[in-house]
Amino acid sequence: AQSVTQLGSHVSVSEGALVLLRCNYSSSVPPYLFWYVQYPNQGLQLLLKYTTGATLVKGINGFEAEFKKSETSFHLTKPSAHMSDAAEYFCAVTLPSGAGSYQLTFGKGTKLSVIP
């Protein structure tokens, strides 16, 4: 079974500062990895995903993440935080194929606050 650990349930950054949200995973096979964002009272929106190929993945709103197999990590970064980035972020993992490949396993989430 796969699992996801997100370090830090709350992260605060100043506007314009680097955003770094940490995600580590556990999986018996190389997984597919996702970052979702959730704004208050809304559903989840996909920021980016890693399936195969280039390990540095760029997503929407200036976010990117790097898949590091040796560290079993998929940390999310953004060079300069904007007030509109304040939201909750979820890292998720799934298997590439076979039973359970359709099922996302989520981390507990990290709530990002941006200080003006």
Added chain:
Amino acid sequence: GAGVSQSPSNKVTEKGKDVELRCDPISGHTALYWYRQSLGQGLEFLIYFQGNSAPDKSGLPSDRFSAERTGGSVSTLTIQRTQQEDSAVYLCASSLAGTSGRREQYFGPGTRLTVT
């Protein structure tokens, strides 16, 4: 509609009552998923429908929970004899054929269920 829709957006019910939650997936999406988001457990997979195949009910927490999908489109999640621990946000997602983890899941805004 452009996205996944869910109704009602909020539901308050008394302990012991039955509730039905509805999900309208994106047109053309054959895969449909239900997840539950609660403070204690985070985001949990509940059930998965793919076309006419038997659903994967492995995530349903008890036999009080059931779901159906009529005509390969609209889905209803039913909770019988609701308990206070059922209070959560119930999220529905849909995707193109879900047998590969590559398929992006599009989430609805959720139904917030409160059991008093």
